[in-house]
Amino acid sequence: MATWTVIDEQTVYHVESGGDLRIDPGLLGWERKPQGLCKGDVCIPVPPGTADGPMEAAEVARLLGRPLEVDATERVGAFGASASERAESLRTGLAPDFTLPDVNGVLHRLSDYRGRKVVLYAYASW
Helix, strand or coil: CEEEEEEECCEEEEEEECCCCEECHHHHCCEEECCEEEECCEEECCCCCCCCCCEEHHHHHHHHCCCEEEECCCCEEEECCCHHHHHHHHHHCCCCCCEEECCCCCEEEHHHHCCCCCCCCCCCCC
């Protein structure tokens, strides 16, 4: 078993998993019920025979309609916003809120800068 870092919205989780990233959907706030994975009044059917417990993260992302990016070397998985959430951002013209650390580790929320011009610089070494 290895520790994976899972990022969902503005929360970072540390999950014990084997070679592939497997998570319990409850981690993302979804509850298993007879009708499928449920969150509030929304239920998403799951394939028959899906066992309780951890599922492949890619399957969870597919069921929830959310993009997932996984870096197996670094053992990191990040869930993106669903298509409906992205569509709402396009409709309103507002970027979804997020929190990121600066180079000193201080967290900044995009919503703290509403009404002001913001430049977001992203860099990846690969």
